[in-house]
Amino acid sequence: MSAALARTLACRTTLLAALLSGTAVxxxxxxxxxxxxxxxxxxxxPLATYDSVDGARCMIDRLNEAGGVLGRPLALExxxxxxxxxxxxxxxxxxxxxxVSAIIAPPSDDTAIxxxxxxxxxxxxxxxxxxxxxxxxxxxxxxxxxTAFGDNLSAxxxxxxxxxxGHKTVALMISRDFGSYGxxxxxxxxxxxxxxxxxxVGRVNYNIGLSDYSAQVAEVAAMDPKPELIVxxxxxxxxxxxxxxxxxxxxxxxxxxxxxFDDPNLLPIAGDAADTITxxxxxxxxxxxDLKAFYDDCTARGYTVQNIFFGxxxxxxxxxKGAIERAGSADPAAINAALAETENFKGITSGSISxxxxxxxxxxELTIVQIQDGAFVPVAKFVPDYIPAP
Amino acid sequence: xTEYILQQMVNALAVGSEYAxxxxxxxxVYSIVNLVNFAHGELITVSGYALFFSAAVWVQxxxxxxxLAVLCSTLAAAAxxxxxxxxIRNASLNTGMLTAFGVSIIIQNVFVIFVATRxxxxxxxxxxAEIVTIGGLRFPVLQVVETLTTAVAILALVVLLRxxxxxxAMRAAARDFTTVRLMGVRANRVIQVAFxxxxxxxxxxxxxxxxxxxxxxxxxxxxxxxxxxxACVIGGLGSLPGAVLGGLLLGMFEVFLxxxxxxxxxxxxxxIAFSVVGLVLVLYPQGLLGKRxxxxxxxx
Amino acid sequence: MxxxxxxxxxxxxxxxxxxxxxxxxxxxxxxLLGANGAxxxxxxxxxxxxxxxxxxxxxxxxxxxxxxxxxxxxxxxLTLCPEGRxxxxxxxxxxxxxxxxxxxxxxxxxxADIDRFFGMxxxxxxRAGTEAKTLSGGEQQMLAIARAxxxxxxxxxxxxxxxxxxxxxxxxxxxxxxxxxxDGMTILLVEQNATEALMIxxxxxxxxxxxxxxxxxxxxxxxxxxxxxxxxxAAAHG
Numbered sequence: 001m002s003a004a005l006a007r008t009l010a011c012r013t014t015l016l017a018a019l020l021s022g023t024a025v026x027x028x029x030x031x032x033x034x035x036x037x038x039x040x041x042x043x044x045x046p047l048a049t050y051d052s053v054d055g056a057r058c059m060i061d062r063l064n065e066a067g068g069v070l071g072r073p074l075a076l077e078x079x080x081x082x083x084x085x086x087x088x089x090x091x092x093x094x095x096x097x098x099x100v101s102a103i104i105a106p107p108s109d110d111t112a113i114x115x116x117x118x119x120x121x122x123x124x125x126x127x128x129x130x131x132x133x134x135x136x137x138x139x140x141x142x143x144x145x146x147t148a149f150g151d152n153l154s155a156x157x158x159x160x161x162x163x164x165x166g167h168k169t170v171a172l173m174i175s176r177d178f179g180s181y182g183x184x185x186x187x188x189x190x191x192x193x194x195x196x197x198x199x200x201v202g203r204v205n206y207n208i209g210l211s212d213y214s215a216q217v218a219e220v221a222a223m224d225p226k227p228e229l230i231v232x233x234x235x236x237x238x239x240x241x242x243x244x245x246x247x248x249x250x251x252x253x254x255x256x257x258x259x260x261f262d263d264p265n266l267l268p269i270a271g272d273a274a275d276t277i278t279x280x281x282x283x284x285x286x287x288x289x290d291l292k293a294f295y296d297d298c299t300a301r302g303y304t305v306q307n308i309f310f311g312x313x314x315x316x317x318x319x320x321k322g323a324i325e326r327a328g329s330a331d332p333a334a335i336n337a338a339l340a341e342t343e344n345f346k347g348i349t350s351g352s353i354s355x356x357x358x359x360x361x362x363x364x365e366l367t368i369v370q371i372q373d374g375a376f377v378p379v380a381k382f383v384p385d386y387i388p389a390p
Numbered sequence: 391x392t393e394y395i396l397q398q399m400v401n402a403l404a405v406g407s408e409y410a411x412x413x414x415x416x417x418x419v420y421s422i423v424n425l426v427n428f429a430h431g432e433l434i435t436v437s438g439y440a441l442f443f444s445a446a447v448w449v450q451x452x453x454x455x456x457x458l459a460v461l462c463s464t465l466a467a468a469a470x471x472x473x474x475x476x477x478i479r480n481a482s483l484n485t486g487m488l489t490a491f492g493v494s495i496i497i498q499n500v501f502v503i504f505v506a507t508r509x510x511x512x513x514x515x516x517x518x519a520e521i522v523t524i525g526g527l528r529f530p531v532l533q534v535v536e537t538l539t540t541a542v543a544i545l546a547l548v549v550l551l552r553x554x555x556x557x558x559a560m561r562a563a564a565r566d567f568t569t570v571r572l573m574g575v576r577a578n579r580v581i582q583v584a585f586x587x588x589x590x591x592x593x594x595x596x597x598x599x600x601x602x603x604x605x606x607x608x609x610x611x612x613x614x615x616x617x618x619x620x621a622c623v624i625g626g627l628g629s630l631p632g633a634v635l636g637g638l639l640l641g642m643f644e645v646f647l648x649x650x651x652x653x654x655x656x657x658x659x660x661x662i663a664f665s666v667v668g669l670v671l672v673l674y675p676q677g678l679l680g681k682r683x684x685x686x687x688x689x690x
Numbered sequence: 691m692x693x694x695x696x697x698x699x700x701x702x703x704x705x706x707x708x709x710x711x712x713x714x715x716x717x718x719x720x721x722l723l724g725a726n727g728a729x730x731x732x733x734x735x736x737x738x739x740x741x742x743x744x745x746x747x748x749x750x751x752x753x754x755x756x757x758x759x760x761x762x763x764x765x766x767x768l769t770l771c772p773e774g775r776x777x778x779x780x781x782x783x784x785x786x787x788x789x790x791x792x793x794x795x796x797x798x799x800x801x802a803d804i805d806r807f808f809g810m811x812x813x814x815x816x817r818a819g820t821e822a823k824t825l826s827g828g829e830q831q832m833l834a835i836a837r838a839x840x841x842x843x844x845x846x847x848x849x850x851x852x853x854x855x856x857x858x859x860x861x862x863x864x865x866x867x868x869x870x871x872x873d874g875m876t877i878l879l880v881e882q883n884a885t886e887a888l889m890i891x892x893x894x895x896x897x898x899x900x901x902x903x904x905x906x907x908x909x910x911x912x913x914x915x916x917x918x919x920x921x922x923x924a925a926a927h928g
Binding site for chain 3: 555558559561562564565566568569570571572573574575576577
């Protein structure tokens with residue numbers, strides 16, 4: 001065959017090969033391509049209060065304005081998993097298939113564990129914003145991280161404060177409807193409370209749904225001795241409904257708990273009963289704090305700061321940014337390795353966060369907040385003496 | 391101890407009454423139109439958002455609040471009938487159920503998109519949050535009023551169904567719609583009234599639900615309609631007395647289990663309740679008050 | 691009084707009535723005869739507006755009522771006592787009658803009519819407070835007729851009133867129809883029981899396979915071979 005024909009043939013064959021292989025070979029990320037973080041968020045449903053896509057977005061806006069990470073902008077792919085564990089897996093897989101560099105998972109162990117399992121083959125880091133359940137990183141220790149402290153830590157702080165305030169008796173309220181927070185947290189609290197000399201008077205089971213707790217109220221009222229305190233892993237709206245119903249029944253009890261109570265939305269729900277609540281949480285936007293600065297800046301950018309989880313979400317993104325920089329790449333496995341080595345990282349809710357050697361459960365300070373006259377007031381800040389084993 | 395038992399009996403009655411109200415609303419539509427209206431729960435959510443918005447405009451008068459909640463759910467029910475269910479009126483039972491699910495999802499997401507995803511506080515009548523002392527025992531006003539209101543509502547419904555032409559038409563239409571039309575009664579009118587009644591009952595139930603809960607969120611309608619459906623099935627789908635009986639039994643049984651089960655087993659409350667429901671259905675496949683349909687029976 | 695012209699009725703792909711025409715004059719008793727499945731019930735159901743017509747016109751007292759739904763047709767004076775009686779089983783006898791008068795506003799008149807029917811059918815008075823499902827077949831038929839009359843129609847159509855009833859009861863019912871005619875009622879009677887029906891009718895039609903195949907004076911049709919043929923299917927098909 002003639003040279004010209006051979007050249008044409010070669011040309012066309014190469015073109016054809018290129019076209020065919022173009023689908024098989026991934027396009028290499030170019031300079032300037034965004035680093036994408038996936039976020040399987042509880043935008044709706046009972047867990048929505050404890051997640052914050054806005055918090056993540058605001059932090060990403062700030063970081064991109066300061067030049068991004070590794071010279072590339074950060075981008076967020078957020079999806080609503082509707083507080084449903086099954087949908088969480090579906091959404092998680094979707095994000096992994098999109099090729100994200102890391103995933104932020106929903107705020108409970110039963111919704112986050114499946115995503116960590118799906119991400120494990122890629123060694124991709126899975127962080128939660130609002131989850132405090134140590135059961136989550138325990139299930140998949142090499143790639144799961146809580147941004148928040150573990151339930152055992154917060155329960156211990158809350159219980160210690162209660163004991164120090166002179167309270168002696170508690171009734172626990174337990175629910176199996178939304179993961180470990182409803183089951184394990186009350187037990188951690190009881191463990192720590194008993195360690196400090198308190199007594200558990202009884203345990204009462206409740207189911208969320210129609211929010212009629214008159215039977216539970218009656219059960220507690222019939223306990224002998226009557227408990228001074230009620231402790232439960234309450235999430236919104238139960239965090240407001242429980243105090244409301246106990247107060248309606250004329251019962252004189254105080255409520256202790258952890259970050260489930262940290263939501264201003266519960267104030268109108270609880271009404272006057274809100275003043276019975278004390279809880280341990282992630283932080284408080286006091287004057288001059290990094291948290292307040294973050295809130296103020298985001299508000300100026302047009303975001304609405306709903307509650308502490310807004311700050312936590314920002315902190316999650318900040319932790320990821322740190323890991324990406326140390327890893328020097330957007331590769332999920334590299335980021336995961338770098339994240340696991342985090343030591344004394346300066347966050348927004350806490351001045352020093354470490355993951356090194358802690359299998360995904362960070363060491364952090366806690367703040368105790370009490371509701372007084374319908375306002376959130378920080379009353380203490382410490383690390384508890386005794387921490388129950390998970 | 392007796393005070394505790396008495397208190398729990400009042401609780402049982404109140405919860406049972408609430409389920410009875412919910413079940414009755416569902417049953418009245420089913421008996422006439424052969425439609426399991428799974429969007430019934432959304433009628434309660436609508437009332438809730440009405441109460442939420444009333445908080446924004448500072449409506450304080452409790453009677454106004456109650457009227458608002460009931461009015462909104464009734465209008466919503468009428469709108470549902472006109473917009474969603476009229477066109478599929480003669481379709482199969484499955485079509486009806488699927489349409490109802492679809493309507494339910496649409497309404498839920500309308501609230502998610504246009505109002506809020508998270509629970510919002512609602513304004514409810516203050517007097518319902520009080521305690522009343524009867525015979526030396528203290529009872530929440532809400533429970534007493536709830537039980538009484540349900541009884542009155544049921545009575546009113548009975549009067550309507552027995553003494554008014556439209557009531558007679560509704561009872562007759564449950565078995566034989568075509569012949570009712572032959573009496574000159576307009577089909578549309580009968581169905582509209584059925585939906586209006588179901589909306590009214592949902593609104594009344596909503597007042598009590600929100601007085602307890604104090605918060606509304608887009609997906610909260612699911613649990614009430616599920617309870618209502620189970621109650622209807624227990625009592626016999628299509629039977630109005632069955633719906634009331636099923637609701638009372640389900641509610642009372644739930645409270646009973648709450649009281650009786652030790653803390654370890656308490657988590658199995660729902661599992662036990664539904665197992666018992668299953669057992670009831672094995673013994674009474676048509677429900678407790680449902681008619682046993684023998685093969686070959688000529689249904690009108 | 692009633693004119694059905696070239697009525698076509700379809701059930702899905704099947705043509706149940708293929709161009710049927712009949713008339714009923716004021717004060718007459720007209721019978722519509724034919725075997726099971728001939729289309730008689732379909733035709734009267736279409737006439738009263740329960741089933742939509744695919745073609746043809748229905749005129750009542752000169753007025754075109756072809757497109758009127760059943761609820762409205764009853765309002766203009768035409769009503770149907772349906773096949774199988776179809777009394778409201780869970781309602782009492784009294785409630786059945788009250789519902790029959792649903793279109794009326796005059797409570798006193800309704801009560802008076804109920805009394806009158808109780809007079810005509812004493813058995814109904816005895817059972818006034820019991821549920822209709824407890825009545826015997828014959829009693830239910832009386833109730834159904836009384837109920838149909840409660841709206842004071844000018845033309846009463848009855849679909850197989852003798853079905854499943856003992857001969858003695860059938861006789862009673864047919865006597866009743868004659869009495870009604872004497873009081874000024876116009877009647878269209880659909881029947882399988884040809885002989886009995888013809889004996890009280892002025893005119894009659896015979897229907898087969900969705901068409902009217904014969905029509906004429908009742909006296910002429912009694913014992914006629916055409917009628918027998920129509921029943922046994924020897925009449926022309928298609």
